[in-house]
Amino acid sequence: LSLHESPAILLDVVDLHDRDRIVTFLTPIHGKRRGVAQGARRRYSRYAGRLQPLTLVELVWFEKENRDLVRLRDVQVVRSVRRLDRELELILLTSYLAEQVVCFAQENEPSVRLFRLLDATVQALEAGCDWRVVARYFEVWMLRLNGLFPSADSCVQCECSFAEQGAVLSSDGMLLCATCGTGARVGPAVLSFLKATARLPPAAVQLQSPPADVLARVEALCAQLRRSFLGNDLRSYQVMQRTLAETAEHG
Numbered sequence: 001l002s003l004h005e006s007p008a009i010l011l012d013v014v015d016l017h018d019r020d021r022i023v024t025f026l027t028p029i030h031g032k033r034r035g036v037a038q039g040a041r042r043r044y045s046r047y048a049g050r051l052q053p054l055t056l057v058e059l060v061w062f063e064k065e066n067r068d069l070v071r072l073r074d075v076q077v078v079r080s081v082r083r084l085d086r087e088l089e090l091i092l093l094t095s096y097l098a099e100q101v102v103c104f105a106q107e108n109e110p111s112v113r114l115f116r117l118l119d120a121t122v123q124a125l126e127a128g129c130d131w132r133v134v135a136r137y138f139e140v141w142m143l144r145l146n147g148l149f150p151s152a153d154s155c156v157q158c159e160c161s162f163a164e165q166g167a168v169l170s171s172d173g174m175l176l177c178a179t180c181g182t183g184a185r186v187g188p189a190v191l192s193f194l195k196a197t198a199r200l201p202p203a204a205v206q207l208q209s210p211p212a213d214v215l216a217r218v219e220a221l222c223a224q225l226r227r228s229f230l231g232n233d234l235r236s237y238q239v240m241q242r243t244l245a246e247t248a249e250h251g
């Protein structure tokens, strides 16, 4: 039995029997882990109000050799979610961000950059950044950290710079110049958004006020790359799209 302590961001919480909960969390060094929070469903549990997804915590847990499921011992909240569980768009986005991490993060593997990305993302949302920009920023980086995002600078085949001409996205997820390939066009404004995400934090990207059509194009591009890697759409993404469409109709 070994004892571990680490900062962690909570991803998912599900009930286990009638007393306990299973918490999935991301840490910088141990990657994604799952642990039992004993007694968390009881009314006067010491975990009460502390297990909201995307909360930043300081976590202590026990681990047994060769067991995937760890046992939580202590959870101290470092940054709770305030905006994220009040507005509909942000509630939907919370599930979507968390599912992407659950899906792409590796168990027990250092995930320092992914942890930093998620932390910066939650921070930006809580600080009131435009969620549409932050969501696109996160999607791009999620794919980039997993080696699934093509370079937005130059053609992967002939290495010419995209500059003013823009690029095309091939069916196998490559960005090519129009001479080297065919596919959906990716214009200079989209490329410059992608390049900005590579060197700036989310709040600075928002200051460049990317237009709605550029954000929509980036979203579609990321969805295509992710789908061709995973083989399907994430459930939380489908729910978010459907709900936002319905809200727009009735609003």
Ligand SMILES: [Zn+2]
Pocket: 155, 156, 157, 158, 159, 160, 176, 177, 178, 179, 180, 181
């Ligand atoms: Zn080319």
